[in-house]
Amino acid sequence: MRSEAIEEKPDKTVSRIILGTWVMGGNHWGFCDDLDALRAIDTALDNGINAIDTAPIYGDGHAEELVGKAIQGKRDRVFLATKCGLDIYSKKYERNLSPSYIEHDLSQSLKRLKTDYIDLYQCHWPDPQTPIEETMAALQRFREEGKIRRIGVSNFNDKELREAMRYAPLFSLQSHYSLLERGVEQGILPICRENNMNFFSYGSLGAGVLTGKYREVQRFPRGDARSFFYRFFKPRYWQKVRILVDKLEEIALTRDTRPGAIALSWLLGQPGVRSVIVGARSSEQVLDNIAHVPVELTSHEMKVLDHLSSVIYTR
Numbered sequence: 001m002r003s004e005a006i007e008e009k010p011d012k013t014v015s016r017i018i019l020g021t022w023v024m025g026g027n028h029w030g031f032c033d034d035l036d037a038l039r040a041i042d043t044a045l046d047n048g049i050n051a052i053d054t055a056p057i058y059g060d061g062h063a064e065e066l067v068g069k070a071i072q073g074k075r076d077r078v079f080l081a082t083k084c085g086l087d088i089y090s091k092k093y094e095r096n097l098s099p100s101y102i103e104h105d106l107s108q109s110l111k112r113l114k115t116d117y118i119d120l121y122q123c124h125w126p127d128p129q130t131p132i133e134e135t136m137a138a139l140q141r142f143r144e145e146g147k148i149r150r151i152g153v154s155n156f157n158d159k160e161l162r163e164a165m166r167y168a169p170l171f172s173l174q175s176h177y178s179l180l181e182r183g184v185e186q187g188i189l190p191i192c193r194e195n196n197m198n199f200f201s202y203g204s205l206g207a208g209v210l211t212g213k214y215r216e217v218q219r220f221p222r223g224d225a226r227s228f229f230y231r232f233f234k235p236r237y238w239q240k241v242r243i244l245v246d247k248l249e250e251i252a253l254t255r256d257t258r259p260g261a262i263a264l265s266w267l268l269g270q271p272g273v274r275s276v277i278v279g280a281r282s283s284e285q286v287l288d289n290i291a292h293v294p295v296e297l298t299s300h301e302m303k304v305l306d307h308l309s310s311v312i313y314t315r
């Protein structure tokens with residue numbers, strides 16, 4: 001089954017930068033002040049970002065509650081994306097894409113988000129215990145009922161993506177992609193391009209690394225997402241990560257901008273990338289992340305960045 005084009009009706013064209021809200025959950029990314037988070041969402045919506053990506057697992061529903069609060073009175077101009085299938089209610093955080101679980105998950109997300117529909121509903125991670133055909137049939141039913149408008153998947157590999165596409169029209173795939181993580185270039189991105197499916201990157205700023213904020217290798221407390229989710233924080237890769245960030249800083253200087261703007265511009269320039277999801281904990285970060293993006297990079301700059309990023313995980 002072919003994916004739906006981005007122009008599917010009722011249409012809301014997704015902005016090229018999507019606001020990510022993992023940090024706003026407040027439990028996996030250090031402390032995040034609720035007021036700052038609400039202001040960050042407002043700032044994003046007032047400055048050209050119309051899409052927000054959230055999930056029940058970000059703060060066990062807290063990020064969704066904040067998003068729900070922030071979009072009151074603005075719902076019609078927000079493209080709201082959330083996810084399903086990680087069991088926060090049992091506190092085991094296991095994957096569960098069974099129809100009964102996701103029906104419950106959706107009803108809770110709608111309550112927290114204070115809305116009666118989700119623009120994009122994404123399977124957060126594949127669940128090997130549930131036949132994907134059953135998951136997709138349930139999602140199709142929610143769509144027919146008007147509770148969700150589009151179906152997406154996240155973190156699916158090539159095989160899982162092809163399988164899911166057989167049972168439902170998929171609007172998008174969301175996965176980890178940046179100058180620090182390029183695995184999707186081999187299988188996933190070509191499939192998205194061939195099938196006219198939207199690709200959304202997460203970790204687009206390398207969890208902050210690509211802004212140049214860290215001069216030294218970091219140690220995060222246990223439980224903080226940055227201590228286990230992103231391999232580029234490992235000390236053995238740090239030297240090569242830093243060489244890449246130095247280059248981003250050097251290029252940024254020539255354009256009177258910041259390294260993060262160069263990293264996001266590189267990503268937005270990759271064939272098949274529809275939009276980049278960028279997390280932020282404050283209005284200042286939001287404004288910083290949209291300033292000057294996209295910067296036009298020369299083919300030489302693109303090649304140098306490609307090279308420095310491709311050698312990070314080699315010996």
Ligand SMILES: NC(=O)c1ccc[n+]([C@@H]2O[C@H](COP(=O)([O-])OP(=O)(O)OC[C@H]3O[C@@H](n4cnc5c(N)ncnc54)[C@H](OP(=O)(O)O)[C@@H]3O)[C@@H](O)[C@H]2O)c1
Nearest residue numbers: 020021022023154202203204205206207208278279285288
């Ligand atoms: N589907 C999935 O499984 C999945 C997985 C991961 C993420 N996501 C989504 O993608 C979003 C973004 O990805 P990400 O969370 O991995 O991280 P990211 O976008 O690469 O980095 C975001 C983090 O970098 C720091 N930052 C942002 N702007 C900054 C600036 N201008 N200056 C300095 N620091 C800045 C902030 O953290 P600090 O202030 O703490 O440094 C922010 O939380 C998430 O929020 C979530 O919506 C989805």
